[in-house]
Amino acid sequence: SQELEQSPQSLIVQEGKNLTINCTSSKTLYGLYWYKQKYGEGLIFLMMLQKGGEEKSHEKITAKLDEKKQQSSLHITASQPSHAGIYLCGADIGSGNTGKLIFGQGTTLQVKP
Amino acid sequence: GAGVSQSPSNKVTEKGKDVELRCDPISGHTALYWYRQSLGQGLEFLIYFQGNSAPDKSGLPSDRFSAERTGGSVSTLTIQRTQQEDSAVYLCASSLRTGNYGYTFGSGTRLTVV
Numbered sequence: 092s093q094e095l096e097q098s099p100q101s102l103i104v105q106e107g108k109n110l111t112i113n114c115t116s117s118k119t120l121y122g123l124y125w126y127k128q129k130y131g132e133g134l135i136f137l138m139m140l141q142k143g144g145e146e147k148s149h150e151k152i153t154a155k156l157d158e159k160k161q162q163s164s165l166h167i168t169a170s171q172p173s174h175a176g177i178y179l180c181g182a183d184i185g186s187g188n189t190g191k192l193i194f195g196q197g198t199t200l201q202v203k204p
Numbered sequence: 205g206a207g208v209s210q211s212p213s214n215k216v217t218e219k220g221k222d223v224e225l226r227c228d229p230i231s232g233h234t235a236l237y238w239y240r241q242s243l244g245q246g247l248e249f250l251i252y253f254q255g256n257s258a259p260d261k262s263g264l265p266s267d268r269f270s271a272e273r274t275g276g277s278v279s280t281l282t283i284q285r286t287q288q289e290d291s292a293v294y295l296c297a298s299s300l301r302t303g304n305y306g307y308t309f310g311s312g313t314r315l316t317v318v
Contacts, residue, residue: 093246095246124307131314132311133210133295133309133310133311133312134307134309135309136307136309179246179247191252192237194239194249196245196246
């Protein structure tokens with residue numbers, strides 16, 4: 092089974108709608124990262140969360156970390172076509188805070204104009 | 205450089221041939237990572253280097269895969285006797301050092317084995 096599970100695997104929303112992507116770990120989290128990837132391109136760093144309860148925002152994207160639940164959520168408000176892509180969560184899970192990240196399978200987001 | 209640079213961006217090779225993929229990390233970044241992303245899959249960790257320490261090779265899928273990092277900077281990932289299942293996007297990332305520091309990823313090398 093996947094050590095980092097993302098849900099949903101894919102999402103289609105109408106422009107202007109809000110959406111949430113979840114990332115759940117089966118192990119202790121030592122840091123949770125969110126990246127965005129467009130087809131054929133590398134990963135773009137969005138946010139890093141380190142402490143339980145931490146919440147960060149960048150433009151219309153907000154991410155939260157629930158350390159007790161070993162879970163993070165990424166919320167997009169008033170989605171736009173530019174938000175389309177693959178969202179990946181990555182985490183250092185119990186490897187001694189080495190910075191070696193394990194990634195989820197990704198969530199593919201489509202935003203319909 | 206300003207970002208992580210990978211070359212080539214695309215590589216098509218015949219089954220059984222050897223290939224070399226190159227990664228130029230951000231100047232001053234001591235940690236360097238290789239990941240593989242197969243179609244429809246997440247990122248699979250392959251190997252990472254931190255300064256002069258012995259690399260963590262725990263993710264390399266077989267002994268056909270090897271990587272080196274010369275002078276603590278440029279890294280080369282070599283795949284010998286390529287197989288069709290090696291077809292994937294190979295991504296390199298670097299960070300200031302290990303620990304909770306953000307990674308910067310390159311654009312990847314898309315490898316197709318025919």
